[in-house]
Amino acid sequence: SAVISQKPSRDICQRGTSLTIQCQVDSQVTMMFWYRQQPGQSLTLIATANQGSEATYESGFVIDKFPISRPNLTFSTLTVSNMSPEDSSIYLCSVGDTRSYEQYFGPGTRLTVT
Amino acid sequence: LAKTTQPISMDSYEGQEVNITCSHNNIATNDYITWYQQFPSQGPRFIIQGYKTKVTNEVASLFIPADRKSSTLSLPRVSLSDTAVYYCLVGDMYSSASKIIFGSGTRLSIRP
Numbered sequence: 001s002a003v004i005s006q007k008p009s010r011d012i013c014q015r016g017t018s019l020t021i022q023c024q025v026d027s028q029v030t031m032m033f034w035y036r037q038q039p040g041q042s043l044t045l046i047a048t049a050n051q052g053s054e055a056t057y058e059s060g061f062v063i064d065k066f067p068i069s070r071p072n073l074t075f076s077t078l079t080v081s082n083m084s085p086e087d088s089s090i091y092l093c094s095v096g097d098t099r100s101y102e103q104y105f106g107p108g109t110r111l112t113v114t
Numbered sequence: 115l116a117k118t119t120q121p122i123s124m125d126s127y128e129g130q131e132v133n134i135t136c137s138h139n140n141i142a143t144n145d146y147i148t149w150y151q152q153f154p155s156q157g158p159r160f161i162i163q164g165y166k167t168k169v170t171n172e173v174a175s176l177f178i179p180a181d182r183k184s185s186t187l188s189l190p191r192v193s194l195s196d197t198a199v200y201y202c203l204v205g206d207m208y209s210s211a212s213k214i215i216f217g218s219g220t221r222l223s224i225r226p
Contacts, residue, residue, distance in 0.1 A: 004157075033214070042201060043158070043216040092157050101146045101206070105157030 002027050002095050004106035012112045013083055020079045021109045023093035028073035031096035033103065034066070038089045046091075049076045083113045118202045118217035125223045132189045134220050136202030139183045147178060147185045148203045152219075158201060162187065197224045 003026040013019050023032065034046040047057045047068055055068040069077045080087050090110050094103040119137040126132045138147070146165055150158035162169055164176040164185070175188040189196060199221050205214035 031208075042219050045214050045216075094157070096208075101148060101163055101208075102160045103148075103150075103158075104160070108155075108157050 002029060002097070002104040004093060004095060004104055006091075006093060006106040006109050008109060009107065010110040010112075012114060015084050015113055017083055018079055018081045019083065019111060020077050021091055021093075021111075023076045023078070023106055025074045025095050029095040029097075030073070032070065032076045033094045033096070034068065034076075034078045035092045035094065035105075036089045037092060037108070043092065046078070080111065083111075085113045087111065088113045118204055118215060120200075120202055120217045120220045122218065123221040123223070125225065126192055127225050128193055129191050132192050132196070132222065132224075134187045134189075134200055134202075134222070135184055136187070136217055137184045138202070138204045141182050141204055142206070144206045145204050146206060147176070147182075149174070149176065149185075149187045150201045150203060150216075152199045152201065161200075192222075192224050194224050194226065196222065198222060 005024045007022045011019055032049045035043040036046055037043045045058050046061045046066055047055045049055045049068045049070040051070045051073050057063060065081050067079045088111060090108045092105050092108045094105040096103055146163055148163040149161040151161050152158040162171055162174045162176045164178050166178050166182060169176045177186040199219045201219045202217035
């Protein structure tokens with residue numbers, strides 16, 4: 001298993017600003033994922049962040065709005081740019097286990113945009 | 115795109131067996147079926163995963179029929195601490211051709 005931490009755990013931001021969320025893993029992993037979970041809803045995959053290559057974004061999510069960095073095998077950041085109230089959500093990162101198809105999730109970052 | 119469908123909510127009592135079914139009619143050949151449990155203010159936690167037939171671990175069993183168009187998560191002898199949202203997920207995280215899609219989730223409430 002992997003232990004994942006996220007910073008910040010929560011934040012309240014003004015519309016039009018940007019917030020960078022950090023995801024730290026206690027071991028080297030190949031695949032990292034970023035999800036969004038709106039209140040009372042299921043998880044939606046934003047993008048897959050692989051070390052050494054550009055992130056792969058899912059339909060409806062673009063790099064200009066959600067730029068992702070993956071500088072090494074234990075760390076990734078997701079930036080939510082030019083925020084609007086519609087971006088209020090919980091953002092979660094997860095990592096994939098190459099020995100199985102399990103994902104391990106971080107605790108999430110609760111973002112409120114006012 | 116393998117969309118999944120689950121019951122929105124279920125209720126049961128302590129000590130009972132709970133079965134939650136997920137439909138995934140368009141599952142692809144390389145897709146695995148995975149179930150996660152999520153408590154409030156926490157990230158989802160892996161429960162069980164399977165490709166076909168039956169899988170059992172110390173927490174649950176997963177039943178997958180031959181056509182793989184559905185799956186059933188079985189929780190034996192539930193307790194109050196099993197109250198959570200359960201998500202069915204279909205996909206292959208290692209395949210660029212597969213999409214990782216979480217189901218809508220089933221909110222399970224266990225009563226004394």
